[in-house]
Amino acid sequence: MKESIFRILTNKQIAHDTYEMILRGNTEHITRPGQFVNIKLDGFYLRRPFSVCDLEGDDLTIIYKVVGSGTEKMSTLVPNEELNLLTGLGNGYDTKSSGKAPLLIGGGAGVPPLYWLAKELLAEGKQVSAILGFNTSNEVFYEAQFKKLGVSTLITTADGSYGIQGFVTDALTNLESFSYTYACGPEPMLKAVYDAAETSGQYSFEERMGCGFGACMGCTCKTLYGDKRICREGPVLVKEEIIWQG
Amino acid sequence: MARLTVNLCGIELDNPIIPASGTFGFGYEFAELYDINCLGTFSFKGTTKDPRYGNPTPRIAESASGMLNAVGLQNPGVEAVISEELPKMRQVFDKPVMANVSGFSIDEYVYTASRLDVEEQVGWIELNISCPNVDGGGVAFGTSPEMAAKVTAAVRAEVKKPLIVKLSPNVTNIAAIAKACEDAGADGISLINTLLGMRIDLKTRQTLLANTTGGLSGPAILPVALRMVWETYKAVKIPIVGMGGVSSSEDVIEMMLAGATAVGIGAANLIDPYICRDIIQTLPETMDKYGISNLKDIIGGAHG
Ligand SMILES: Cc1cc2nc3c(=O)[nH]c(=O)nc-3n(C[C@H](O)[C@H](O)[C@H](O)COP(=O)(O)OP(=O)(O)OC[C@H]3O[C@@H](n4cnc5c(N)ncnc54)[C@H](O)[C@@H]3O)c2cc1C
Ligand SMILES: Cc1cc2nc3c(=O)[nH]c(=O)nc-3n(C[C@H](O)[C@H](O)[C@H](O)COP(=O)(O)O)c2cc1C
Ligand code: FES
Numbered sequence: 001m002k003e004s005i006f007r008i009l010t011n012k013q014i015a016h017d018t019y020e021m022i023l024r025g026n027t028e029h030i031t032r033p034g035q036f037v038n039i040k041l042d043g044f045y046l047r048r049p050f051s052v053c054d055l056e057g058d059d060l061t062i063i064y065k066v067v068g069s070g071t072e073k074m075s076t077l078v079p080n081e082e083l084n085l086l087t088g089l090g091n092g093y094d095t096k097s098s099g100k101a102p103l104l105i106g107g108g109a110g111v112p113p114l115y116w117l118a119k120e121l122l123a124e125g126k127q128v129s130a131i132l133g134f135n136t137s138n139e140v141f142y143e144a145q146f147k148k149l150g151v152s153t154l155i156t157t158a159d160g161s162y163g164i165q166g167f168v169t170d171a172l173t174n175l176e177s178f179s180y181t182y183a184c185g186p187e188p189m190l191k192a193v194y195d196a197a198e199t200s201g202q203y204s205f206e207e208r209m210g211c212g213f214g215a216c217m218g219c220t221c222k223t224l225y226g227d228k229r230i231c232r233e234g235p236v237l238v239k240e241e242i243i244w245q246g
Numbered sequence: 247m248a249r250l251t252v253n254l255c256g257i258e259l260d261n262p263i264i265p266a267s268g269t270f271g272f273g274y275e276f277a278e279l280y281d282i283n284c285l286g287t288f289s290f291k292g293t294t295k296d297p298r299y300g301n302p303t304p305r306i307a308e309s310a311s312g313m314l315n316a317v318g319l320q321n322p323g324v325e326a327v328i329s330e331e332l333p334k335m336r337q338v339f340d341k342p343v344m345a346n347v348s349g350f351s352i353d354e355y356v357y358t359a360s361r362l363d364v365e366e367q368v369g370w371i372e373l374n375i376s377c378p379n380v381d382g383g384g385v386a387f388g389t390s391p392e393m394a395a396k397v398t399a400a401v402r403a404e405v406k407k408p409l410i411v412k413l414s415p416n417v418t419n420i421a422a423i424a425k426a427c428e429d430a431g432a433d434g435i436s437l438i439n440t441l442l443g444m445r446i447d448l449k450t451r452q453t454l455l456a457n458t459t460g461g462l463s464g465p466a467i468l469p470v471a472l473r474m475v476w477e478t479y480k481a482v483k484i485p486i487v488g489m490g491g492v493s494s495s496e497d498v499i500e501m502m503l504a505g506a507t508a509v510g511i512g513a514a515n516l517i518d519p520y521i522c523r524d525i526i527q528t529l530p531e532t533m534d535k536y537g538i539s540n541l542k543d544i545i546g547g548a549h550g
Contacts, residue, residue: 001278003520040517045464046308047517086519208304210315211516214275216268217291217320218306220299227299227320232275245302 001088001213002029008081009059011074015141017066018109019075023083024058032092033117034184034204034236037062038212040084044070047086049212049231051184051204053112054119060087063112063141089212090235093202095120099179104130104151105168105193107185111142113204117182118151129178130154131171133189137162169196181239191244201239205230221245249540250529252286254485254508255408255433257342257369259286261529262498262541263522266489266512267292267346267372267412268317272331276515277338280523286508289344289436290331292374293362295354297323302456307445312464312491313513314443316457319348319377324358332367342369344410348377352400355387363405371407372487373398373432376414376439377461388414388439391426402431410434410487413478415467416442420474421481428482435478436487436510438471464513467491472504479505479546495525495532502541503548 006025014020030037030052037060038047048070054061064071077083095117102121104114111132121128129152134140136159146153154171155163164171168185169192181201183193190203207230210218214232221230223241228234250261265276267289276282300320307314321327335343345362349355359371375388375397387397398411411427413420415438424435440461445454453459471490478486488506492498493514501509514521529541538544 001275001519003279003518044308045311045313045517046306208306210306210313210513211269211519213519215271215519216306216315216516217271217300217317218315219303220305220320221303222299 001086002026003084003086005082006060006085008077008079008083010079011077013075014063016138018063018139018141019066020053020061020063021074021077023060023062023085025060025085027055027058027060027087029088030055030060031088033095033120034092034113034202035088035090036212036235038086038089038209039074041070041073043073046210047212048074049089049209051113052116054116063109065109086212090231091233093117093182093204093236095124097180097200098126098182101127101129101178102180102182103175103178103197104128105133105181105183105185106130107133107168107189108135108139110183110185110189110204113184114182115142115145118146118149122149122151128152129175131156131168131175133157133168133185134162135159167192169193172196194239194242202236203239203242204235205237206235207231249533250526252507252542252545254286254487255370255410257408259508261286261526262502262506262508263526264288264344264487264508264510265515265522266510267344267374268315269512269515272335273339274334276519279519282339283341284523284526285341287341287344287369288339289346289372289510290335291321292319292346292348292377293321293324293327293358294319294348294350295324295358297321297326304454304456305460307454307460309443309445309462310466312462312466313516314445314455314460314462315440316455316460318457324361328361328365332365336367343367344370344372346372346374346412348374352397355397356400356404359401360404363407368407370410370434371401371405372410372412372436373401374412374439376412388423389417391422394423395426395430398427398430398432408433410436412439413437414439415470415474415490421477424478425481428484432484434485434487435482436489437478438467438474438490441467441470463490465491465493468497472500475501475504475506476548479549493521495528498525498529499532499536499538499544502544503546505546505549507545
């Protein structure tokens with residue numbers, strides 16, 4: 001973990017209520033896709049956690065959805081403003097266990113971490129496919145970016161206004177076999193993927209956080225491998241250890 | 247830097263800064279960031295006789311200049327604290343540490359405090375009779391002078407290390423409770439624990455915390471903490487560890503002027519993990535600014 005100041009390079013809307021922010025700063029503590037950063041915002045007491053969407057040298061990309069007053073405030077920030085970040089948080093995805101043909105499944109604000117993950121898996125010579133699910137057509141983002149990497153990408157929308165109609169699991173039948181699953185998204189989506197996918201996999205969870213680095217015990221969940229802090233031993237859990245709370 | 251030293255119940259602290267229980271774990275997360283031996287000491291996570299998972303999530307909610315928590319005393323239990331956490335802690339912290347103890351009965355308090363009392367690393371026992379987030383536990387002992395005195399006397403009879411009793415602000419007469427603890431044999435008082443509060447989500451119309459209520463901490467509670475430290479200082483002769491919303495070297499000085507001998511820092515560690523180190527570094531400069539040559543001289547200084 002590291003606390004450091006990042007400078008905003010760009011902050012632009014890429015879909016309905018969805019923004020991409022590129023920040024420059026010291027990224028040396030960010031080691032794995034699936035990790036997150038915790039951002040201090042003027043006027044808000046708690047930091048806001050966001051997954052690392054991409055990393056290129058000193059440049060860090062996050063994609064955030066405006067859901068409340070903190071993300072609303074973020075959407076008004078302009079280039080050259082500075083933000084205090086805690087970086088290198090969380091365990092991140094392990095790419096080694098993916099097999100030859102991993103499938104990435106993302107829902108809405110859960111799509112961002114899968115982008116950097118896809119890059120890493122491709123760099124390891126794997127054949128990567130992705131199903132990205134959204135509510136409706138104007139919320140879809142990063143389809144072109146995933147395709148440009150060489151990921152065979154399917155888009156679903158719940159209302160059928162774009163791509164395949166339905167949820168991410170409805171697109172599973174459109175795929176040839178895959179070796180492993182990486183998932184990030186709202187919990188009902190994770191549960192549906194868990195039930196539908198026959199392969200092993202890694203699932204990224206969200207929880208309300210006090211600190212984001214393991215000090216407050218605010219984010220604990222039960223797993224078959226013992227109690228874990230989502231911010232430290234998570235946010236990524238392996239399929240075999242997950243316990244679903246009601 | 248002798249100008250920062252204070253004496254807490256017979257143990258000399260290099261400076262009055264004490265990360266507060268529940269916001270500093272057992273120290274290692276912070277030891278990755280800086281040498282935590284710069285601290286006066288720290289109070290480790292509230293420990294109970296048996297392991298506790300704590301409350302369901304969400305356990306955390308935000309509020310203006312503060313946060314609510316309803317962690318519910320998650321800890322591995324006193325045996326694991328002694329066999330696993332303390333040896334690991336020794337690698338990163340070589341000063342006496344403050345052992346924060348909670349319980350659900352007087353027997354449990356006595357048991358846990360006695361187990362920790364004999365550990366060489368433990369400098370003080372901090373008896374948390376003020377956790378607002380567990381049913382029937384903690385706070386039940388902290389809201390009446392009689393109960394507070396009873397648990398203090400029972401633990402006092404069994405432990406040799408200095409005994410500090412941590413009080414709840416969710417009471418009408420803090421001074422009476424502090425006095426009862428002093429009379430029952432406490433060597434020090436720490437306060438305040440968190441203030442009971444809640445938040446409701448407008449979208450779902452449900453409480454934000456799964457536990458319904460939680461404890462408020464952070465800058466929002468500083469004035470309440472100052473007032474309670476002030477009242478306690480008037481009522482007792484034993485030293486006070488003042489806490490609640492402290493986030494800067496100025497706040498530390500204010501807390502000491504109200505009557506604190508040492509100063510706890512809680513929620514601020516969660517937002518800025520370097521805050522205790524930074525406060526210790528900036529204290530001399532802030533003291534110079536206000537013409538303070540020695541911190542010991544200002545304890546209770548606002549009482550005239
Ligand atoms: C590990 C992790 C990675 C995340 N990655 C992304 C991402 O890449 N893109 C994205 O759009 N969102 C992501 N989120 C969710 C994001 O943190 C929340 O949407 C954001 O904190 C909301 O802030 P707000 O002030 O707008 O909302 P408010 O509801 O006003 O926030 C109030 C409080 O609740 C917390 N909170 C609200 N929603 C969530 C949530 N879903 N998860 C955790 N805390 C929450 C806030 O941090 C704040 O402390 C991630 C969450 C976690 C835990
Ligand atoms: C996440 C969290 C967990 C806490 N856990 C404990 C605990 O286990 N034992 C205890 O005595 N106090 C606990 N507290 C209370 C703090 O030690 C402190 O008394 C309180 O937060 C007020 O100080 P602050 O405003 O600086 O945070 C906790 C506070 C927070 C925020
Ligand atoms: S958010 Fe504090 S321990 Fe995870």
